[in-house]
Amino acid sequence: MEESCVLKRTDCRAKGGAPGFKVAILGAAGGIGQPLAMLMKMNPLVSVLHLYDVVNAPGVTADISHMDTGAVVRGFLGQPQLESALTGMDLVIIPAGVPRKPGMTRDDLFKINAGIVRTLCEGVAKCCPNAIVNLISNPVNSTVPIAAEVFKKAGTYDPKRLLGVTMLDVVRANTFVAEVLGLDPREVDVPVVGGHAGVTILPLLSQAKPPSSFTPEETEYLTKRIQDGGTEVVQAKAGAGSATLSMAYAAVKFADACLRGLRGDAGVVECAFIASEVTELPFFATKVRLGRRGAEEVYQLGPLNEYERVGLQKAKKELAESIQKGISFIRK
Numbered sequence: 001m002e003e004s005c006v007l008k009r010t011d012c013r014a015k016g017g018a019p020g021f022k023v024a025i026l027g028a029a030g031g032i033g034q035p036l037a038m039l040m041k042m043n044p045l046v047s048v049l050h051l052y053d054v055v056n057a058p059g060v061t062a063d064i065s066h067m068d069t070g071a072v073v074r075g076f077l078g079q080p081q082l083e084s085a086l087t088g089m090d091l092v093i094i095p096a097g098v099p100r101k102p103g104m105t106r107d108d109l110f111k112i113n114a115g116i117v118r119t120l121c122e123g124v125a126k127c128c129p130n131a132i133v134n135l136i137s138n139p140v141n142s143t144v145p146i147a148a149e150v151f152k153k154a155g156t157y158d159p160k161r162l163l164g165v166t167m168l169d170v171v172r173a174n175t176f177v178a179e180v181l182g183l184d185p186r187e188v189d190v191p192v193v194g195g196h197a198g199v200t201i202l203p204l205l206s207q208a209k210p211p212s213s214f215t216p217e218e219t220e221y222l223t224k225r226i227q228d229g230g231t232e233v234v235q236a237k238a239g240a241g242s243a244t245l246s247m248a249y250a251a252v253k254f255a256d257a258c259l260r261g262l263r264g265d266a267g268v269v270e271c272a273f274i275a276s277e278v279t280e281l282p283f284f285a286t287k288v289r290l291g292r293r294g295a296e297e298v299y300q301l302g303p304l305n306e307y308e309r310v311g312l313q314k315a316k317k318e319l320a321e322s323i324q325k326g327i328s329f330i331r332k
């Protein structure tokens with residue numbers, strides 16, 4: 001699928017250093033991957049977009065490449081082309097892997113997705129060890145520790161550059177809180193900490209912006225709805241997968257923040273699941289400041305109310321097990 005530069009001035013343009021960043025999407029032909037590829041092709045910060053999958057990458061690439069935006073798009077199909085897909089990338093976004101069906105937990109995906117994430121991260125370690133990695137594949141609470149162990153083994157681990165994507169939890173929290181408050185969701189900002197599964201998803205409603213108070217019933221309703229947002233979509237899709245469109249939106253919002261950080265913009269702050277000393281756990285999602293070297297600052301939790309303190313204990317218990325499961329998968 002890679003073609004010579006001789007006849008294609010577009011390739012030469014990319015190689016000639018058009019301003020912007022080089023981004024790869026691994027799992028680009030999937031439910032998330034396709035709309036994510038489309039939205040990244042529309043992002044003016046992207047100069048080169050590599051689309052990798054084990055199926056259907058040529059079709060998605062041909063389709064996306066006709067969009068008249070700046071990024072040059074190239075497709076890569078199957079393991080033999082993984083290294084070409086990754087070489088020279090600044091940002092690698094990974095939505096590869098199987099999604100849930102009704103009745104499954106995210107942890108039920110571990111068996112298949114753990115191996116997929118390991119293989120892809122071995123490629124990252126070899127071909128673009130300095131890239132920022134945005135890991136979407138579930139269970140995020142375990143796949144991020146898996147990726148960290150792969151990078152440690154390869155001697156390339158930089159905790160600032162490995163980010164588990166929990167942006168969809170923030171997007172949902174903003175939407176559901178705005179509904180309750182009767183506001184435009186764009187005016188709302190709710191930090192969501194912990195991890196990305198069930199009770200590990202901990203919205204901090206007490207820190208919502210604009211500052212708002214909630215009744216105990218509203219707090220219970222909102223916390224549960226945010227924690228179960230993924231399941232709500234899985235059930236509505238009734239066997240046809242999990243969130244893809246809202247996830248692609250959230251992934252692009254997060255990737256754009258990472259690219260603005262890489263560009264050197266000041267004050268870029270988002271939530272992510274990352275190596276952390278905020279709690280006794282080795283990984284935890286909190287707000288982080290994104291800069292030229294990735295997550296340059298990991299913020300503390302800030303003041304919690306009693307409801308959130310109880311939620312934090314529950315979150316940490318489940319998170320500890322999921323993190324250990326990921327670590328053991330590589331160290332076994």
Ligand SMILES: NC(=O)c1ccc[n+]([C@@H]2O[C@H](COP(=O)([O-])OP(=O)(O)OC[C@H]3O[C@@H](n4cnc5c(N)ncnc54)[C@H](O)[C@@H]3O)[C@@H](O)[C@H]2O)c1
Binds near residue numbers: 138242
């Ligand atoms: N972090 C989050 O908030 C979040 C949100 C939604 C979904 N997810 C997760 O994202 C993953 C993908 O979801 P989806 O709906 O796009 O699934 P999907 O099945 O529609 O797409 C997954 C894609 O990954 C590809 N793939 C499989 N193995 C691969 C490999 N070894 N290398 C490259 N590509 C490979 C498949 O061919 C497919 O195109 C799931 O694990 C899902 O649970 C995470």
Ligand SMILES: O=C(O)C[C@H](O)C(=O)O
Binds near residue numbers: 229231242
């Ligand atoms: O719920 C899922 O399985 C997918 C994703 O993690 C989500 O939150 O939508």
